[in-house]
Amino acid sequence: MDVSTGKMIAGALALLPLLGVAYGLSNIFSSLFKATAQNPVAKDSMSNMAVIGAGLLESVALLAFVIAILIVI
Helix, strand or coil, X not given: CCHHHHXXXXXXXXXXXXXXXXXXXHHHHHHHHHHHHHCHHHHXXXXXXXXXXXXXXXXXXXXXXXXXXXXXX
């Protein structure tokens, strides 16, 4: 196996956490929509927490992307 092929495979494997991020984001916002439908009064506090959680998940996605780029370079 060539070194560049190994780098590409390692870079692709480094992007696997993005699947977990996508699942987490869908779970956060589906739960937010359900909770908002059941209790519309608490929408503001729930949406603030959902945005904070989404931001934390996106930071994991960005970290995985940067690591994948560093592996490939």
